[in-house]
Amino acid sequence: MDRAARDNRQWNGWGDKDRSLALSADGAAFITETLGEANPLAVATLEEVLAKVPASRLEESELYTTDAEVRLRHARGQSLPDWLAMKSGEFNLFPDAVAFPRSSEEIRALMDAAKLNEWQLIPYGGGTSVVGHITPCESDKPVLTISMSKMNRLLALDRVSQLATFGAGVKGPFLESQLQAQGYTLGHFPQSFELSTLGGWVVTRSSGQQSLHYGRIESLFAGGEIETLEGKLDMTTLPASSAGPDWRHLVLGSEGHLGILTEAKVRVSRVPEQEFFGVAFMPNWQQGIACAREVIQQGLPLSMLRLSNSIETKTQLFLSASQSQRHWLGKLLSLKGVGDDKCMLVYGITGDKRDNRQRYKRLKGIISQFKGVNTGQSLGKKWEHKRFAFPYLRETLWQMGYAIDTLETATNWSNIEPLTDKIEQSLKGGLEEFGTQVHVFSHLSHLYSDGASIYTTYLFPVAKTYEQTYQQWQKLKSTTSKLIVENHGTISHQHGVGGDHAAYLATEKGERVVESLQDYFNGFDPKGQLNPGKLFKASNTQDEAQS
Numbered sequence: 001m002d003r004a005a006r007d008n009r010q011w012n013g014w015g016d017k018d019r020s021l022a023l024s025a026d027g028a029a030f031i032t033e034t035l036g037e038a039n040p041l042a043v044a045t046l047e048e049v050l051a052k053v054p055a056s057r058l059e060e061s062e063l064y065t066t067d068a069e070v071r072l073r074h075a076r077g078q079s080l081p082d083w084l085a086m087k088s089g090e091f092n093l094f095p096d097a098v099a100f101p102r103s104s105e106e107i108r109a110l111m112d113a114a115k116l117n118e119w120q121l122i123p124y125g126g127g128t129s130v131v132g133h134i135t136p137c138e139s140d141k142p143v144l145t146i147s148m149s150k151m152n153r154l155l156a157l158d159r160v161s162q163l164a165t166f167g168a169g170v171k172g173p174f175l176e177s178q179l180q181a182q183g184y185t186l187g188h189f190p191q192s193f194e195l196s197t198l199g200g201w202v203v204t205r206s207s208g209q210q211s212l213h214y215g216r217i218e219s220l221f222a223g224g225e226i227e228t229l230e231g232k233l234d235m236t237t238l239p240a241s242s243a244g245p246d247w248r249h250l251v252l253g254s255e256g257h258l259g260i261l262t263e264a265k266v267r268v269s270r271v272p273e274q275e276f277f278g279v280a281f282m283p284n285w286q287q288g289i290a291c292a293r294e295v296i297q298q299g300l301p302l303s304m305l306r307l308s309n310s311i312e313t314k315t316q317l318f319l320s321a322s323q324s325q326r327h328w329l330g331k332l333l334s335l336k337g338v339g340d341d342k343c344m345l346v347y348g349i350t351g352d353k354r355d356n357r358q359r360y361k362r363l364k365g366i367i368s369q370f371k372g373v374n375t376g377q378s379l380g381k382k383w384e385h386k387r388f389a390f391p392y393l394r395e396t397l398w399q400m401g402y403a404i405d406t407l408e409t410a411t412n413w414s415n416i417e418p419l420t421d422k423i424e425q426s427l428k429g430g431l432e433e434f435g436t437q438v439h440v441f442s443h444l445s446h447l448y449s450d451g452a453s454i455y456t457t458y459l460f461p462v463a464k465t466y467e468q469t470y471q472q473w474q475k476l477k478s479t480t481s482k483l484i485v486e487n488h489g490t491i492s493h494q495h496g497v498g499g500d501h502a503a504y505l506a507t508e509k510g511e512r513v514v515e516s517l518q519d520y521f522n523g524f525d526p527k528g529q530l531n532p533g534k535l536f537k538a539s540n541t542q543d544e545a546q547s
């Protein structure tokens with residue numbers, strides 16, 4: 001088996017198989033009291049699933065491996081349906097082979113072979129998609145997944161223009177360590193940072209936790225090289241241009257349809273002199289929103305601002321603080337007029353020390369103007385310490401018998417409160433017919449002068465079978481996704497479209513635009529070989545969006 005697939009990665013869940021995040025007894029009791037006792041579903045063993053991997057339809061070749069375990073490990077991402085497939089062992093579909101190219105030339109050879117033989121190709125970054133981006137579709141043609149894991153080096157650093165060129169398969173930690181060794185940072189920190197890759201970020205239009213300072217990937221991605229079935233395309237790096245539409249934007253969000261991004265050039269910054277995170281508590285959701293909006297619309301240059309609603313705040317405190325910590329925090333806040341409806345505001349400040357002092361002073365002023373209480377940096381340090389560890393909680397909850405998923409959107413400020421309410425109500429009551437409780441909470445994660453993203457998490461006890469659990473998820477997902485696009489929200493602020501959101505794209509963008517985009521990609525991929533069934537709906541998903 002290939003070395004890249006033999007790492008310490010969990011084969012049927014998130015992250016490093018030797019790492020976990022435990023829940024305190026209090027945290028576990030909170031979940032059980034909120035959702036009721038749950039009965040975990042039996043989990044298939046690796047051996048059981050390996051026995052189900054069918055023979056590959058591709059002949060052995062130097063270009064790729066047909067090893068069953070490697071194929072299994074590249075068959076799914078991290079959405080809840082992916083988890084249900086991995087845990088039950090019912091993967092159904094596997095790629096026929098996985099390639100680990102080391103250079104653009106090797107990718108060219110794979111693309112040429114694919115074109116000649118009409119194979120389907122799925123580019124694979126870190127496999128952290130939560131919307132079904134990398135799952136093979138039923139096909140009478142062989143499916144080849146191309147892992148970018150070996151193309152992960154810093155290839156050039158232009159210090160004068162502050163542009164870095166990377167192999168697009170570089171994962172977050174390795175990208176930052178190579179850059180920071182030279183005094184630079186990209187500053188792109190999605191929560192999936194540990195495993196996701198630069199290429200994946202670009203083609204799914206990802207957003208990092210500190211996008212307020214560094215920008216979303218759209219502003220960090222300056223150009224690079226993409227291998228299409230029709231040949232290589234170069235994207236010149238220019239600081240700006242008015243020469244017609246910017247076609248970088250058709251690579252951004254292309255989700256594997258255009259080709260394989262082999263090298264990406266990104267705009268980097270100098271490592272900041274100082275960075276810190278802190279936590280304030282606002283008296284309620286309305287005051288919290290008003291405060292966050294004021295900070296952003298005043299143009300106060302923070303690197304992060306994240307506002308949890310009161311249920312998320314309560315849940316977070318139960319999951320991460322001890323009873324005595326909660327008690328003393330509650331007491332302190334209530335003395336200052338912040339009670340049970342408190343909403344946690346996490347902020348990040350990045351830059352040189354003198355500017356940071358000014359920013360912090362202004363921020364504290366705005367927080368008090370909206371009757372919030374700033375607790376300073378100690379809770380901020382805790383948040384920073386765990387910022388990439390939270391995904392490990394998913395396994396802990398799974399073992400207790402609870403499924404967890406998220407939905408995210410963005411909308412204008414005037415619609416933030418009503419849309420958050422609608423999303424939460426839709427999820428909360430969504431499984432009443434099954435007598436199943438759903439625990440729902442939200443935060444605003446990325447803020448803009450005209451609006452913000454709403455990130456909603458929901459948990460529910462698994463049903464008696466995998467199939468029933470999937471059906472319950474599907475009901476929550478389809479009802480709420482439809483509600484989002486019909487209520488002036490985007491189907492995705494940061495996770496992309498993949499297979500799971502494809503049916504809602506036309507409501508957001510209009511049928512005509514979606515058809516034109518499809519025509520554009522068909523120009524590079526006339527036979528629909530590149531990542532089919534993603535981004536654009538397959539004909540059978542039409543009804544789901546409209547029902």
Ligand SMILES: Cc1cc2nc3c(=O)[nH]c(=O)nc-3n(C[C@H](O)[C@H](O)[C@H](O)COP(=O)(O)OP(=O)(O)OC[C@H]3O[C@@H](n4cnc5c(N)ncnc54)[C@H](O)[C@@H]3O)c2cc1C
Binds near residue numbers: 123134189195197202
């Ligand atoms: C726990 C968790 C937290 C997350 N947090 C965030 C977050 O904070 N912000 C955010 O934006 N997203 C987040 N995500 C979603 C996910 O991490 C992003 O969508 C990420 O950009 C996917 O990158 P990847 O390298 O894992 O790509 P993959 O999942 O491997 O692939 C995603 C898509 O990109 C294509 N692709 C990958 N590499 C290339 C390439 N080189 N060339 C062409 N196509 C390619 C694939 O074909 C597929 O269509 C999270 C996911 C999880 C599981």
